[in-house]
Amino acid sequence: MGNKNTRTSISELGEFGLIDRLTQNFTTKNGSTIKGVGDDAAILEYREKQVVISTDLLTEGVHFNLMYVPLKHLGYKAVAVNLSDICAMNATPRQITVSIALSGKFSVEAVEELYSGIQLACEKYQVDLVGGDTTSSLTGLTISITAVGEVEKDEIVYRSGAKPNDLLCVSGDLGGAYMGLQLLERENEVFKVNENMQPQLVGYDYILERQLKPEPRADIISTFRKLGIKPSSMIDISDGLSSEAMHLCKSSGVGCNLFEDKIPMDFQTKKMAEELSINPLVAALNGGEDYELLFTVPLDDYEKIKNDPDFTIIGHMTEASEGINLVTAAGSAIPLQAQGWNHGAAK
């Protein structure tokens, strides 16, 4: 990493010099990576398993705000959200490609910060950077990542396998990433009014981390294997519980009852919601970016799952004719509302 005080312009290095500098610290760790960065394409080998592939595009001002998102965190998160999609197939991520388009405002040192976050995520999840593209843009930063993973054929979990009476479960807790974002935006507004104000972030480290440094739940995939569980359907929560539950129901041709008072939320999420006069349920249902796994298991798996601290049973699947409902604490069933194109729209 360069000295923070130096500012090298990208044109000094040229495209190929920049790529060399950005990728020099990356090493490959997976046997399935035959050839990584440095040719027209990467070569992978997947003779034993099936190949899982997913891609995401993040644009400045829509998916991230560089006023309060450090570049290193952004790099980490961009990788994390893609690995999360691989995990949602019950698969293990192995490789990524990273493409970036940069406007003139970015120095080599800034791009190195971004790549240091990408590298950190690659190391934590034992994923290899095998390719990409580095180019220019007229405005802002765009990051496109494609993740590749592997899975045994009979271990693949689609969105479409849920059956009536299956238990609806979620990993971790929800709403934290959204409340972290609200906090960051509040402090950013304060800062814009008075640059001498210090941000008030103390006591909210968990929700800030949920927003700035989400983790794909690769550990949950391992837990499934240990417990001998294969979910009947699964999706990761990028757009909010409400939207994802509807995807599972629509793909599987079933309905569901989701119990409001079962939805797991952290203390900080609730506290921040109270402070900002937001219903924390809105954060959990529609906030998104929690990157937890939402999945269904047959009722027979109840014993395997009930005592695991990673999981919360939040409802059950029904016949499609019963609809997709949120059951309130008072016991009344309210149809869940569809959310479309909301992901990122306000971010």
Next chain:
Amino acid sequence: MGNKNTRTSISELGEFGLIDRLTQNFTTKNGSTIKGVGDDAAILEYREKQVVISTDLLTEGVHFNLMYVPLKHLGYKAVAVNLSDICAMNATPRQITVSIALSGKFSVEAVEELYSGIQLACEKYQVDLVGGDTTSSLTGLTISITAVGEVEKDEIVYRSGAKPNDLLCVSGDLGGAYMGLQLLERENEVFKVNENMQPQLVGYDYILERQLKPEPRADIISTFRKLGIKPSSMIDISDGLSSEAMHLCKSSGVGCNLFEDKIPMDFQTKKMAEELSINPLVAALNGGEDYELLFTVPLDDYEKIKNDPDFTIIGHMTEASEGINLVTAAGSAIPLQAQGWNHGAAK
């Protein structure tokens, strides 16, 4: 395709409605595509062969100008340039993912035009669209495509296998895409001054097509198989012959002599160059975007290759100590100049 006179805003459909509409006409054709669009990730199966993966990011105003590039052509070209990278490994493309970021200026009908070009390329090259991301941007259009292909392990051709005395060969002809771009830019400038002027494009259909609708040379990969040729090194010409020849030399640890008067150029390329007072050699060496294949073969393959109209032998490899030289028609050797970050910089 919708009526050209209607303009549906993307927010009317929502993200998922848009994706459904864009992908409804795509069918999968390859046995290696187990699950395409519609889940968190696609599932592919490559038990017999190795997987080749490459990615590109194109941004509006840098890689394309929508003033004179029709969206359908843009979609086609975005796919073509990625498939070209797969071909450059001596591999066969099979799948793509397509991510786009759109600003508010794009209607559903405009995005459908883009996808009609993507679909045309998928059909022509028998490639399956298996995933992607559709999101918004603050300004302009960004397209990121990842291409996946397959190759037998012992058929892979890297940039690094060239040896001294190997023949340096190129498919097709060079410089056309660059001269097509110059023509389009000239007519665009005229149009900006006087909107009633009709563009003067007659007689230049070939170079326009080279710029607007380049084709990846998948046919050349088939020809190699038929002729029993495995190149010792290969790269596709995206940045210009000069830059690509230097990549081959650098990766292989060799030098080369490239003969100026052997470089294949079309009549229209030379004619346009003359009209614009540009040295056509500059177009071939530094123009880029021809997406032809530059490769080396052992001298022993001379008999196999010499009469094939698809190929031109333009030079030979040397010891690294001899350098990377352009041999002029007069017989003098001039060191080739490095080109960096030029691709797209002026486009």
